[in-house]
Amino acid sequence: MREDPIRAGVDIGGTFTDVALEHAGGLSTCKLLTDHGAPERAIMAGLERAAARAGVAPGDIGQVIHGTTLVTNALIERRGARVAFITTDGFRDVIEMRTESRFEQYDLNLVLPAPLVARADRLVLAERVAADGSVLLAPDADAIAALAETVAAGGYEAVAVGFLHAYANDAHERAMAEALNRAAPGLPVSLSSAISPRMREFERFNTVIANAYVQPLMADYLRRLVERLRAAGIGAPVFMMHSGGGLIGLETAVQQPVRLLESGPAGGAIYAAGFARAHGQARTLSFDMGGTTAKICLIEDGTPRTAASFEVARTWRFRKGSGMAVSTPVVEMVEIGAGGGSIAWVDGMGRIRVGPRSAGSEPGPACYGRGGDEPTVTDANLVLGRIDADNFAGGAIALSRERAGAALAARLGGVAPDAQAAAFAVTEMVDENMANAARVHAVENGRDIESYTMIAFGGGAPLHACRQCEKLGIAAALIPPGAGVGSAIGFLRAPFSYEATRGLFQRLSEFDAGAVNAALAVLEAEARAFLARGAGQGAATATRLIAHMRYGGQGWEIPVVLEHRRFAESDRAAIRAAFEAAYRQLFGRIIEGLEIEIANWALRVATALPPVQEARRFLAAGAEAAGRPREFYDAALRATVAAREVARADMAPGVGVDGPAVIVEDETATIVTSAFRAIGQGDGSLLLLRKEAGA
Secondary structure (H helix, E strand, O other), X not given: OOOOOEEEEEEEOOOEEEEEEEEOOEEEEEEEEOOOXXXXXXXXXXXXXXXXXXXXXXXXXXXXXXXXXXXXXXXXXXXXXXXXXXXXXOOOOHHHHXXXXXXXXXXXXXXOOOOOOOHHHEEEEOOEEOOOOOEEEOOOHHHHHHHHHHHHOOOOOEEEEEOOOOOOOOHHHHHHHXXXXXXXXXXXXXXXXXXXXXXOHHHHHHHHHHHHHHHHHHHXXXXXXXXXHHHOOOOOOEEEEOOOOOEXXXXXXXXXXXXXXXXXXXXXXXXXXXXXXXXXXXXEEEEEEOOOOEEEEEEEOOEEOEEOOEEEOOOOOOOOOOOEEEOOOEEOOEEEOOOOOXXXXXXXXOOEEEEEEEOOOOOOOHHHOOOOOOOEHHHHHHHOOOOOOOOHHHHOOOOOHHHHHHHHHHHHOOOOOOHHHHHHHHHHHHHHHHHHHHHHHHHHOOOOHHHOEEEEEOOOHHHXXXXXXXXXXXOEEEEOOOHHHHHHHHHHHOOEEEEEEEEEEEEHHHOOHHHHHHHHHHXXXXXXXXXXXXXXXXXXXXXXXXXXXXXOOOOOOEEEEEOOOOOOHHHHHHHHHXXXXXXXXXXXXXXXXXXXXXXXXXXXXXXXXXXXXXXXXXXXXXXXXXXXXXXXXXXXXXXXXXXXXXXXXXXXXXXXXXXXXXXXXXOOEEEEOOOEEEEEOOOOOEEEEEHHHOO
């Protein structure tokens, strides 16, 4: 293998599969419709096309980095394995009782999401471990063996084991796993003490069940992918992007596929963070809009915000508690069903709504001419002149404005006078939905969104970035080079990393430094062992330690970043100060006189990121870009405006164009509304500045 191997980033989305190939001559990219029947087919076609553009053979590819929505889609669509769940006697209904909170307080007909495992498939064992790890009731060896035989005879495809307080003592879970391996060799077994060794049994049980539910599916898919790569002469190692914003090897991905839940969006956040650092922006908002969803993430000091848990498959938009709670490290973001393929419809009150259903790639928006007849955001943008029918996806997909207009008129004609009015309503609705999601996310994190710079990428985000800035009061946005395939490029910039977690409850007044140091040593050894499988031995690494803390009596913790070192009892004051600073930033004040508690610890070890080259910034244009005439509908002006169409390649550093304008490239187009101007930057980015805010 050559010293600087050719590297490929591949992102499978609900509508498009994006490929970015990094080689000595630069970066070659392409965008294809996702093949839902066999996702690996689109990957192979994309790699071959990108390699041809780069002038290299597919066999020259030295590394493949992959992110996928396969895990998320399997959970949303309930398309996974038949799972047996083994738990402590008396706790089989925890995953159905949930936290007993109602996400819609006054809905008398509220229906909670059904658990992944039916009650008949939840089996129990008489055992009990206390919160401090001491054994209250040791399980009977014969009972363990009998339970394993029951599972072996039950025709299950995977098993999840989750005992009470197993994060503090995993002996009973390990004994159960050994018995299952004897009774049913080869049957995948997931242990909560390995998948999510944290306090709170509901989230921990959900997570280990979700892992078991998708494990056979993911193992089969990754096997097929590797076989197709090898058949094409690509012998390169394959790594996976995980939800926390780093890379893991295939072995880890097969063992813990739940870590891949948000792998694609995490790549986008890494991509945006690199440009935030290059442009010296301390506070940025990444806006990733693809064909199926839109993702929004806060990035501070060049690092995406992370969380220890999140919800997948929410049944109610913006409603915490309406989805499946999963506790695994994740880049913290809000995701809504607002993409180019999101379907517009009229509800029972005569209101136009958009999403969360998506036309995806099969059949796709009506304008694709592939059998779709429901209007989508892409159809609306085409009718409004924001998309060029003859140059969509670099001309690879021919669009029909007539089909788009007909679909809008047929489905929305009862509430809109014509196709253009319907198209405006659709785009304005989806823009408002995305802006609301950004506002909610910022408020939940105690941030003022108007002080942020937006970084927009994905096939749809550059079309909507200026309108989002207008709605949110943001004065500047960056459109990085390769924005249409941003997540795939982000995979190429991600470090190898692994976050190990453990529940270890302590009151700060009783802080036991010895117990904490011993636990952190175990976490570091675990993280470094996983890291070595991907990055190899000897790679330079950085660590990040987070304690999840709360005031006594509170129901939830906040993440507190601490220096990773050996602790002493004398460090209580420093830990208290760090907690109070984090609490004050979130809530504006601290609470005097209450005990502080530490519930969980998380230690992330990652390969060190190379320094980012500082981008040359241009806040004023030294020359104006030439272009040809074009028109599009400007939502803020409520009118069709005469604009200029400019090729992205012509936006050299310091070259500007005043809105209204459309800047086109193969994978997307940037709409510069009348209120903004665009200026080429030294790294190939476009800086969109509100005209009154420009220098």
